[in-house]
Structure formats: C-alpha cells, structure tokens
Amino acid sequence: MWYNNILETIGNTPMVKLNKIVKDIPATVLAKIETTNPGNSIKDRMALKMIEDAEKSGKLKPGGTIIEGTSGNTGMGLAIAAVIKGYKCIFTSTDKQSKEKFDALRAFGAEVIVCPTNVEPEDPRSYYSVSSRLEREVPNSWKPNQYDNLSNSQAHYEQTGPEIWEQTEGKVTHVVAGVGTGGTLSGIARFLKEKNPAIKIIGIDTYGSVFKKYKETGEFDKNEIYPYITEGIGEDFLPANVDFNLIDHFEKVTDMDAALMTREIARKEGIFAGNSTGSAIAGVLQMKDMFKEGDVVVVIFPDHGTRYLGKMYNDDWLRDRGFIKEEKLTARHIISKKEAQDIVTIDCEKTVLEAINTIKSLNISQIPVTQKGMVIGKITESDILTSLMENPGVKSQTVASISTAPFPFIDLNTAIDKISAMINKDNIAVLVEDDNGKIEIITQYDIINAISA
Template identity: 40%
Template sequence: MGSIEGPVYTSVLDGVGATPLVRLNRIVPAGGAPVWVKTEWANPGGSVKDRAALAMVLDAEQRGVLRPGGTIVEGSSGNTGIGLAMVAAVRGYACIVVAPERTTAEKIALLRAYGAEVVLTPGLVPREDPRHVVNLATRIAEETPGGWLADQYGNPANPDVHTATTGPEIWAQTGGRITHLVAGAGTGGTITGTGHHLHEHGVTVVAADPETSRYGGGDGSPYNVEAVGHYLHPLTEQDVWPAVYDTGVADRTERVPDGETLRTVRRLAREEGLLVGASAGLAVAAALRVSAEAGPDGLVVAVLPDSGRIYLSKYFDDAWLTTLGFLDAPEGPLVRDVLGASEPGLTVVPATATVDEARAVLDGYTGPALPVVQPRATSATTWAVPDVVGTITAASLDGVRGDGPVGTHAGPVPAAVGHGENADAARERLSGNESGAGFAGGCGSGAGPGSEDPVLVLVDGRAVHLVSRGDLG
C-alpha cells in the first residue's frame, strides 16, 4: 500500500505527472528482462497528454499568445483534447476540439463533459483536404476571436515537458537501472522528450509502431489502434510528419500487427489487472519482444499512454472484435469453417486504373465482384477495409469508355464479416435482421441481401478474401 498521507493539491493541475511505475508479473517471457510500465492514465485527465496540454498552455500564457477569456483550439484524436479541455476548465478558457469521426464515443463524451465544443471531421482524408483535422483546427483558431491553436504537432513545449519530467521520473523510479525505453509515437512528443533524457544515460530507445504506420516504414494504410502511428492517405501530395518528432531518437523500431497489439491489451486486463488502451498494448507488445532479447540483466520500461476505460466500445467489446476478425465467437460453425481453409489473397484493382486495365484483371476472374482499392501497392494480399472503395463486375463496365479511371464506376463498398464470427450470426447480421448490420470498422453494409452480393472476409481487421453471401451457407 502507498503512504497514508497522500499529496495535497491546490488545483487538479498539480496532479499532472509523477505517475507510478508498475511491474508486469504474469505475461513477461520466461528468462526475459523485467518489464515495468509507466502508468500515464494516472494523470488526472487520464492520459500522458495531460503533461503536454498543461505545458503548452502555460507556455502560451507566458508568451502572451493565450490571454484571459481566450479559446483553446486543437485537432486531436481525443487525449490531447481531453487534457486541454481539463486545463481550460481550470484556467477559465473556452475550448474547441476538432476530432476524427472514428474517435471513440467515450472520448467524445469526455470532451463534452469538460465543457469542450467538439467538431467532428472525416479522419481518412488527404493532408491537403480542408476537412483534415489539422487544417480544420487551424482555420477555426484563425476565425475565433481570442483563438489559440495548441498545435501539439509543432509546439516544442510538447516534447520539452517529457525531457523535463517523464524521462527524469523513469530514471529515478528505476534507480538508474533502466536499459530499454519502449514508447509509441503519435505526435512523437513523448518518445522524443523522454528518449532524449534517457539517451544521456545510455538507455536504448525503442519505438513501437503499428505495422502499416509510415513511421516504421509501412505503407501508411489504416490500422485499428487509435492515437499512435502515422496514417497516409494515398492521395496526399506531401507526407508531412510532426515537427516535434525527432525520428533519430529511437535506436530501432518494433512494428507490431494490430492483432498482436489488441490481444496484448486483452491479456493486460485479464492477467495483470491493467485496463489500458491500444497504444499501451502496442508498447507492451513491443516491450515483451525487447524483454526476450535483453535477457534477465536488462530492465525494460514501456510508456502506457491511456486507460482502457475510453475504449470499452472497441477493444473490450467482443462483438466489435469478432466482426473485425480479431476474436473467435464462442460457438461455431465459424465463418472460416464454412468457407474452408485457403491462403489469404485478395485480387484487386486500384481506383486509378483505367477501365480497360480493370477489364484485363476481370478476364478470368471468378469472384462475385472485383474490389476497387485506394492506389497503394497492389501486390499486397490483404487490405485495410477503409482502403476498399467499392467493387466492379464485367457487367457493370458494359458500355463504359476504357480510358477513364475505374474508381468512378465502382459499386457499393461490400459488407464484411470476421473469419471467426459465428456463420449463422454473420448471415443474420448481413441480412439486416439485427442491429449493427453495417461493418464496425467503417465499411458499409453493402447492397441488399442477395446471395450473390460480395462480402469481405476479415482477419485481424484486414480483408483477406472476397466471397458471395451465398458462400456463407
């Protein structure tokens, strides 16, 4: 137990920082290095972003760019916005947060609970699109009297607070015994600031990144882990990375698939009693790899950004996970049992291909429809569902000129099922007989319930096959 005499604060903001370090006991590999986790959800606003939010506001006040009666504006997937809304409530500012539509309902509710105005915008748009979260927040700040854009992506107060606080805390809490720091990068502020301090003590810094994130060399396609990594829309003209992220701070990167991340999140809750978000699961999954490599003489610390309480509708919802192919239903027959074993392989055509090029792909193709996808590397065998923009058939292209882009002729986005769903339940869901017939990951529910309608089959959130509804039994 901790001290009977806890700290006494004159404001909730005094509680930001000095978060506990907790040792993992049951999921660390045998013979591996001890793994300790920095429990950043213990901050009063519930995440590591409280540190940056408070630091950015105090810096803005000191520089005179945020004045009494002003409005704090930020583009955020949730946590920085929540931290800023909390700070705004204490210090008497209005707060406007621009958030991607895919942000969890729990985060949106928290923002509004603190009194913030929430402006939702599409999350999967090109960087130059005026609806992009950063562009929209910038415009709102410029048009709001007394508006101040926090700009977590370019504000040096973001990484600086971690150099001044998070890094020294970890060094002191481990008695200088830490050998490896593992942290993810969203804006890059946490790993940059913390890593800079710990590098001075010879600590190896490891970046944990979603497998398809651009930071670690992925193709930038969508992934199912909020608030970490770098998505790149294929129509973005210039791939802009956060100015605060020093990409040289990490000695190496561990690229972690979504399935490994989300199963680690579940294990942390059920085996360690730690209810955390997916970015924390990502960091721990990477830390377990580092632990196995470092051996018993090492000491690994992973930064856990936030709590799982704001992801109950996603990462801890069995139906959501099963529909996306991350989890198996408790009873069969499962979708994959009905379809039979086969290697993942989705034949596709990019939306930018000409109609004649698409016809060439369709020649000899036997599926119910051909998926049309965002123009990424079409040699891939699995696809992020938001990158599937529709389907075509030979019949749908009858009479269409051959030199135009085929994407303009794509039909509806197919429905989707998880490979581990109960096949009977999946058929019922697709027929619209129960709520939630639409795909949980943002894919539409498709056309009517015809037996020849195309259906994507998902494994760990990615489409691996396209079948007809009739194939499900």
C-alpha cells in the same frame, strides 16, 4: 496536505513491475502507469506545458479559445486545464476514435467536431485542416499544434524522463512507447540519453504509418500510408516532435495484435490500459530476444481502458473486424445440453391409434416414422388432427398413410442459427446423428435450453 487545484496532481506517476504477461522475457519489465494523471493519460503533462508556455509568450490570452486536433487524450488534458484557467475549447478529431473519448471531452464543456479519417492531411475535411481553419476564424483563439509544438517533448524532458531515471535508480536500459506526436518518447529520450547514452529508445509504430521506414531508410514513402485501427500511435506525416536521431528502433505491431493484447493486460496484470499500451506490450513480446537478464525495460502505459469500452474491450467489435472468431453454438453443443434419453420412433406399419396413444403417454408432439429401423418420414399432432377431421376412421389405418416428409438431417457441426432457421411451423424439429451413431431430435425448446444454459 492538499493541492490547490487538480493541475497540481499531474505527474509523479507510479512504476509497476509486470509479471505474467512478460514471463518469457528475461529482463525486468516495468510499466509507467500514466492513468493516475487527472485526465487518465500522459497527455496531461504536455497539455499543461503547452498552455503555460503559450501564456508566457502571449499567444494564449485571458478568455481565449483553445482549438486543437486531438484523438482525445490531449484534448482531455487541455480541457481540464481550460476549466481551471478559464478558457474555451474546440477540438477536431477523426471518426475512428472511440465514442467514449468524445463523450469525456464534452463532459468538460468542450465542443468536439468529428472529421473523416481516410483523407490526406492537406484535405480541407481532415481534422488537421479543420482545426487550422477554425483558428483563423475564431477570435482570440490559439492552436497548440501538439505535433509541432516543442513544448510537448519539453514536458517529458522536464518531468517524465527524470521520474523514470529516479524510479529505476538510474538502472533503466530500455524505454518503449508508442509514437504518435513523438513528444513523449523524444522528450524522455533526450533526458535519459544525457544521463546514459547507452539507454535504448524504442518506438512502437503501426502498419499504415510512415515512421519505421523513414527511420530505417530516410524515405518518406506514401505507399506505407493506409487506414489503420490502432489509436494514438503512427502518423501519415512527420511531426516536429519526433526526433528520429534519439529513437534507436521502431517496431511495427498489427491492429489485431494491439487490440487483443490490450485485453490481455487487464486479464493478466489487472491493469486497465488503452489501445496503444496493448500495441507497446505486443511490440515488447515481438522483440523479446533483444532483452537479456539484468536489463530494466520501462514501458509507457499512456491512457486508461475506459476510453475503449466500445472497441477493444467489446467482443462484438472484435468479431466484426475478424480479430476474434465467432464461436457459434452447434448441434453438438445442443445435444450435449439435452437430457440423455432415447429418441421415440414408430414403425410405419403401426396404426394411427397406436401413434395417438404414444403421443399421449409420452407427452410429445411429433414422432419420426421408421421402416426397418430407417427414418422415412414423420407424424405430428397436427398431421393426426387434420386426418381425423377429414376421416375419423383413419385411426385404424397405418401410420404410413398419413406420415409426411421426414425431419431434415443435419451435421453435428451445423451452427445454431442455421438450425433455428430450419425449424418452423411446417418443420418443427431436425434430426442429427451423434458420434456414436445414435439419432437425436432437436426442437425449438432444445435450442432455447442450450442458449440459456
């Protein structure tokens, strides 16, 4: 058996039981893996539906240009369909979206215009406004408007909802999904509640979005709106596709919890999912007391992790936002990597010749100088050479006569970058006292050894 084109492979995505990451939840938790769609996201379903309905109504004509504001996944679905059906695509998006998403859209021949995130929807610079302006200016163009185009939710009423019902044999008790345009959850909800009104529909929202408060109070509170990092969910307006009468509860999840959970899903379940999936699973864990044994909880996994490699799956990106602590190497770590050996010192009353012989025999370049066991200075190869050049007879003098200021003492918890900054041509080592009171010396070589170990 084969398919006539890639669009025929959309839908019929697998359901997978989650195990380790939801071990503290008594219910059966199932993941609806939408990454098996050709565009690696659930948006393929509604993108094709919107195009087909527009073709039927005459809004989209042969050779036309599809113009849409999209965070990437809807654009991918539209772009794939456009390739097969012969349309051009221009997409507007926000600068908070991952570069990987834009690169993927361009790979299918789409033009991508990146707009600022932190502006009102009505602002002429917003990605909503820019896409609307382009629709007016570009001949033979059509804007799907995924937020208010009810073909979006209809796609999930016709496809995703029935698949969930059949795959769970009608046993589904809860459906959890992130809410952005609202089409996915509202369409699924309409179908499933027709089958069983007792099924609970739970929307995942993010801080900075208006959905949760509007559902609970009926108030559209602009004070709820502020920039957030989580991609694909939440909004600062009310899309027509969000049917608040069908969604029983909204759960908010922080940017940090969503980002970190995205990574945990890959590490604990082997599923490489996107940012909104992390938000959904974090929300499920926050609501664990809501679920009981015998419940069947279906969580939508909307898109693929490859679109977030430069973000949630990047340690530096997480550190920059304070989502993970920067675990710098310290003096403690450096001395733990050194070979165990006693530090070589020389008493201040010893002669310079004795110091020269010690340096030669041990093949070292510097020695801390002590007085009655206390470090009071240092003597280095360069100190000795300089003194001998000025006065060859210095060999018989005491070490104290040519010693210089001691190496700096540091704490065991001193970070490696600070230690490195302290070591230079004038100060070639630092000293540290270990947990047992033993003095250790740290050189540039020791730092390199610790980093590369």
